[in-house]
Amino acid sequence: MQTKILRVLEEREVVRVGGATSTPIDVRVIAATNQNLVERVNEGSFREDLYYRLNVIHITIPPLRKRREDIPILFAHYLKLYYEKYKINEKSIADSVLERIKSYDWPGNIRQVVNTAEQLVTLVDGKQITVNDLPDAVRSQPLSINKKPSLKSERVEYERDAIHRILTEVGGNKTKAAKRLGIHRTTLYKKLNELE
Template identity: 35%
Template sequence: MVVSISDGDVPSWVQVDGVLERPIVKEDLERFLEHVRERERFLSENGLIGRSEAMQEVFETALEVAHTDVQVLLTGENGTGKDMLAKAIHNHSPRREGPFIPINCGAIPESLIESELFGYERGAFTGATGRRIGVFEAAHGGTIFLDEIGEMPLSAQVKLLRVLDERKIMRIGGREQISVDVRVIAATNRDLRQEVLEGNFRRDLYYRLKVVEIRIPPLRSHPEDIPLLVQAFVQEYIEEHDMPFGGISEDAMEVLMRYPWPGNVRELKNVVERMIVLSKGKRITASDVPQYLDERFEPSRNLPVATGKTPDQAERELIYRVLLEVRQELSEIKDLLLRRPEPLPYLPKEVEVIEEHVEEPEEIKTMEEMEKEMIQKALRHTGGNRRKAAKLLGIGERTLYRKLHKYGLS
């Protein structure tokens, strides 16, 4: 959906693909609609699922870099779908007709990784009875996906850096340099910056691989995507195996959305398939869910409680309750310090600060008034920049737009 506006302000609760300000130029509209169509093709053709703000940002960045030939570093926990995103980038790139070769650097013994990457000549070592080309030659004109790049030994890192710089390889035992035209997409679940500091990963290679970094968030940080993922996994499995399935109840879905998913999307897919196979066509309810999970989980401690309140009301109540608890704790600390027979040297200054913050207000403000005040302060602090204000407040940009509309703030 596209929204046309005149003042540059659109409520965040309106789900849109983009905003065009009036007057609308025909060429701008056509260009924008083509981008929307391309993005939908990119997602559907590669099985990329996610409507959350976090995942939309990931997909948008992936689509942008797909048209280029730069090195890409995908980071994120195990099971977040780094391999699928790497394949999607290749499929949408000018190299799509070329090969896509994935290599798990952590699964290859250190003694074999160089021969796997660069190949070898006959007689290069014991057992080398013939010439063998490596994946860089095999992937000529295409893409190599180096998964778990953080596991690569330092000796191989040196040679990889040289290949990225010179676009040439030399087989083990060979004397001839061979030109290769390959794009490298790397992935890791490690903190490579920390690995560099500890001397486990080359700094120059790190920056060479990280021309563009795409961080894929863990599933627990965007649970709103879980129903879409579950639906896709169910449909895929029952169509492939022609199995009956009674579906998943709403309360069971709420349990799935509360579960932390340490194995991320991969674990979710395994759990869904397990449900289909073991439920024997019965409908899954909340009490059924724990038996299918890999980790111990008690739904009674994690199910949402029906309160009859809107999400906004519940959010305000929670913030208000936390503020009251903090104020009470500060009051108790102040009383404790004032009762000390021998105050510490810094006591007067600290007491003064505490008293300033816990002094009873003449008038108690509502949560809506406090929220409005915080938004106004954030906007003043950022010079009216809404993106920065949203980041400062710890909320999404859409949420900020919705609240601006609600409170009549320009």
């Protein structure tokens, strides 16, 4: 499949399945992934030439835990979408719910937000969504919106950013990255496992 995509991008033409003639195309491809493609290229599971063909404009979108102000907006959008889909009257949302969803880390990122919104729309019977209606994981996480991040959490974020930045700069080569970071390669592997 990667070979076919590469050929379409390079030759700017496609051949219909079962067809014999090519059709010229003029398209812009927008691709998204949660994978580290530099690592996939280094391990041989992703074509290097396709990576460079796709990587024209690179935009990194931080996870939800790093842009908490977006969470209520996204949550409201998906609630509305499911109210319309299932033809259910909209419910009000308690302020405490908004505090909880903004405080929660959303390890499943946007997919988890979407699933939670659908669950609340379809399962809540009352006229208001309350904290008790939230999934256990969201409900039980301590509120942390107004708390300053701990020194440990700031150090972990700094390490994560530094390691990923240097890995990108050295094309995913972990030996070179460890050398640039001034640590042993096994220490780098250990930190990568801890930070993921």
